[in-house]
Amino acid sequence: MPWFRWLTILWFAPLAMAAQTISSPNGQLTLRAYVSKGQPTYELFYGNEPVVKPSHLGLELANFPSLLTNFEVASVDSSSFDETWKPVWGEKSAIRNRYNELAVHFKERTAACRDMVVRFRLYDEGVGFRYELPRQPQLDNVIVKEERTQFAMPGNHQAYWIAGDYDTNEYDYQITRLSEIRQRMPKAVTPNATQSPIGPTAVQTALLMKTDGGLYINIHEAALVNYSAMHLVLNDTTMVFESCLTPDALGQKACIRCPFNTPWRTIMVSNDPRTLLDSKLTLNLNEPCKLEDTSWIHPVKYIGVWWEMITGKSTWSYADYQPVVLGQTNFAKLKPTGRHGADSTNVKRYIDFAARHGFSQVLVEGWNEGWEDNWRKLHNYSFTQAYPDYPLQRLQAYAQERGVKLMMHHETSSSVLNYERQLDDAYKLMNSHGIDVVKSGYVGDIFPNGGHHFDQWMVEHYLHCIKEAAKHRIMVNAHEAVRPTGLCRTYPNMIGNESARGTEFHAMEGCSPGHVAILPFTRLMGGPMDYTPGIFETDISKVNPNNKCRMRATLCNQLALYVVLYSPLQMAADLPENYEKHLDAFQFIKDVAVDWDDSHYLEAEPGEYITVARKAKGSPNWFVGCVAGLHAHMANVSLSFLEPGKKYLATIYKDGAKADIDKFTADYVIEQRTVTHRSNLRIRAVKGGGFAISIKPLERGEKVKKVKK
């Protein structure tokens, strides 16, 4: 080693010894970054309380020496940032992005002398950090064998988790101590059309935890682009989580080209759970909107020909299971099932209902050729050819005359190449019919070449569709895709996702009553969910006598979800005939907004209850939703968010006296009263129940009447 190299090392030596420290703007959080025995290390404090104990950072590489050890701190950069930006749609009309930043430049003390930067951004409610890899002789075309990011927990926290899985996140949440994950795992992995559970202590992000000291912690990621989704594997002796990326078909966890920045790894922490719900950290860590024109993007409230297939009343397919060949089979010659949901007459019934009740769109699933023979097949669906009983052109005209639009549906059954080949034509068909929202789906294993729903290439595919759709001014709501990581900031036509256990499971294996009081702390951290709420008829056998499932949620719980589960895309999922039996309660779904100027999380405890008030965008109207989860909840709702000096009419939809998720789900009370910003409402929600309130400025002389069912 020549002498001047020694000089360099000596010069940096003091820096390598000292830990670099940075605090959040409010001083609440402190992060320390340093090298420990050659390993890049960080720790995080909430006040003086350790949130993350010393945890190592690094990347294990397949085709180069790994970036794990032999490092020193070569230099650091720190800076601050504060701006407020306006989302195209969201929970608030303006979002503040304020953080202090520390970029730590780690340098290898080996001959290769490679650089790795870790950039930390400290927000008041958490931290985001990512790896930045400059292009270097021994770091250009890199295969990541595993990311080795640790999150060392100081205690045996209570965790709200779903099983780590490379293909699905449609699991029910488990609430256990970290030490109990291993024992619970076999029960946590319930059947799914596609699944690849990772291991006995592997969990998914966003992961929520609660410490014995009353801190709420969320670990997730932001801006997942050109990389695979991260899971967490717990060492349940040391309570250290380590990242576990999703492998592709070849077992590669990521193939990257340097210079490259990984997604942000995020840790949110607060002693107030509402702070987590209110946080926009995930969105803030994503890049600003890349679409020049967003005027065509709008929230949507819709109904659809969907629940009748989920419950088994109708079929997606026109005919029964049989061999069909796209472009060759004459579907008009097949014998219909007689229960085809997308049948013209049935679709018109939905369109009429939408028009009558002010829904702007009607989703129709099973409209296109191929459902008879859609499994593990390359050419499984046409995305342009409608079934013989679905005259697209005429139905579109029928809808248009009534001020309604059709919503497109693209189920792929994970034959992704087939979808990509037709993507442009499929979007063009939508354009030619004025259809501007598509629900896409990825049921089943990735076919034909394997890989996983959350691997780098599927992550790339989902984003490819979003970008291509944007060129066609189309909004996308992808189901079974990777859970979102705030990319809707950058691409606001990403109007929704499923990526969690949704309402459909209530017509199958069911969901815990606490589920909807956990989702906002976890799944919704990354972006809106098309949860498809609003099921009024919870006895599924009344829809389909062969389906004996019962949904364990009260009708008012279903109403509350429109406010509690934020989404610019909201479905009224039940059948028109079920809504017609409860038109008074249905009124809330008709009234509730889907885009907001402001949101106030009033009460929250994961799994137990969430109460939130939101102000409709560009309107003086407010809507309040409260769900109770595993136990009944007596809500105490201060309306101090209302404009002082004004009178409002509050219409309250709440669980009735006998309401019960097992017996009387449709027992509800609707009452109206005058309220002001000084009002305080105490409302009881039963286990799996809830309430919803619409609040409108009282017109001079307007009469308040009490309505009760």
Next chain:
Amino acid sequence: MPWFRWLTILWFAPLAMAAQTISSPNGQLTLRAYVSKGQPTYELFYGNEPVVKPSHLGLELANFPSLLTNFEVASVDSSSFDETWKPVWGEKSAIRNRYNELAVHFKERTAACRDMVVRFRLYDEGVGFRYELPRQPQLDNVIVKEERTQFAMPGNHQAYWIAGDYDTNEYDYQITRLSEIRQRMPKAVTPNATQSPIGPTAVQTALLMKTDGGLYINIHEAALVNYSAMHLVLNDTTMVFESCLTPDALGQKACIRCPFNTPWRTIMVSNDPRTLLDSKLTLNLNEPCKLEDTSWIHPVKYIGVWWEMITGKSTWSYADYQPVVLGQTNFAKLKPTGRHGADSTNVKRYIDFAARHGFSQVLVEGWNEGWEDNWRKLHNYSFTQAYPDYPLQRLQAYAQERGVKLMMHHETSSSVLNYERQLDDAYKLMNSHGIDVVKSGYVGDIFPNGGHHFDQWMVEHYLHCIKEAAKHRIMVNAHEAVRPTGLCRTYPNMIGNESARGTEFHAMEGCSPGHVAILPFTRLMGGPMDYTPGIFETDISKVNPNNKCRMRATLCNQLALYVVLYSPLQMAADLPENYEKHLDAFQFIKDVAVDWDDSHYLEAEPGEYITVARKAKGSPNWFVGCVAGLHAHMANVSLSFLEPGKKYLATIYKDGAKADIDKFTADYVIEQRTVTHRSNLRIRAVKGGGFAISIKPLERGEKVKKVKK
């Protein structure tokens, strides 16, 4: 089992005992099909001589009980067929398709009672057979674990083989006894950019063999669609070959939907090797042309900016290896290599040369953005964005003014999804510039999700490109694709393929001098090859001083290839400056036709020599080519194919007295003489040498001059 089932079995019992026999139209070949211990079995005779000993048939399935045993013959159908069809291009203007057919209906004697039909077609020069699987309760969506088709050889034949490999067929042919394959295999597997050798006794089809009794046997397949390519694994104790399909990324060998017909398995046999070369069995087993309009399809003779990159003189990439991002990198700001082949000035030089010498197209490789950073990368190339020094629009105009077209180039580096996404735009770009031929390439491992070049999904991809290209009236010449199986009959815009060791290897590891005297017996059985012949300067160091390779072939051998290696797409592959040194010999390449009314194989012995005469389509001109392979050859060429009573001028290009593949490759003699259908020419070709003759009707009073260099 109910009594009436027994009745059925009894009724069929006599049929199950007896072997079904069918003969070729000329009676030379006989095939017997029967059930042996429950296993479908066939054997093939040439006269009384067994060609294939009793060999089992069947399919091993992954998701259903296999179709291997417990069979009986339930019924048989036999029929005859005879028609003559006209190919869009080819070795002959009319092809006779005459066979006797036997469809043997095998039925399981199990509870499942499944059906499997094997359809045999006996031609005079060989047999084709395939499996036909009707849709049945236990046979609908099938994963083939392995096809178990046997080809039991009665002796330890001499074989002309290349190593079985799932990703490449760019190997040099080996000539050994079957028993010696295992020992030779390590030498047979030479390096390639992508390769997956199958095993110590695995070889590729088309496989050529020669028996001690003087029979020539070829095993291959026809009409490879919706299935993976077949290889052969030899049991070198019993001399039984068994089929080995190419697995996909998940190890699946084929995913099929019943009803399904496999590709045809073909066995050609004759005591005259010329019969094999002359056979159109592979084409005949393919379906008739599916393109309604073929008026736009035409043969092409072309030059190209290619050899200078292959030899290392120039670069495909505009700039050196560095990170580039399509759509973001400004290539004009990169530092050029200074050796970019597709540079405008250089391309114009080629266009000028093409115009001067009557070539209709100029291929330009390395014209498009991305070559700097093209390896193991999803978004590696743009197929629409040209490099800054390649003004496509202007060059196209420049070419058009000179009566020349540009030929498109699409290297994918096996990032297939990237290609498919751009395919439509890429073809549209070609359309908008009047470019109607594309050479595509699949160098390297299939990226990102693995699988193999010859698996079911890549086979599907290549055909997808052919079909999409046809919609754009574009002809395709795919390199590194699966070896062809006669599909050019069905899709005649499939104008060429590489799929074997081509000329390029002469600038790398080299080829055996016998190579080009084997290719017509093997690789060319399935369709034309873009072999890119015509290298005049065999000392590669004169092109690029850093490349010390020498091509071991005489100049006349290179001329002969234009006739011997049939292709409707022929390149003059050398640099213009090398042709300008031998304009007299170059005249043959300028003159030779690329489409034919008729072809006569005059002499043939695999690896040793092939002499063929062809009549240019719609012209009285004939061209003769002869290559000598491993040894010198004294050809005895009877011109009896000429029209009696007519005089012709024959221009003969033959190896000179000192011609030698190691020292004097460019020693050649050109002479002219008057010939008639009674003429007999004795011409000597050195090892790796050859000769070429152009024969034109003699104009009244035309003078014959002897030209000698």
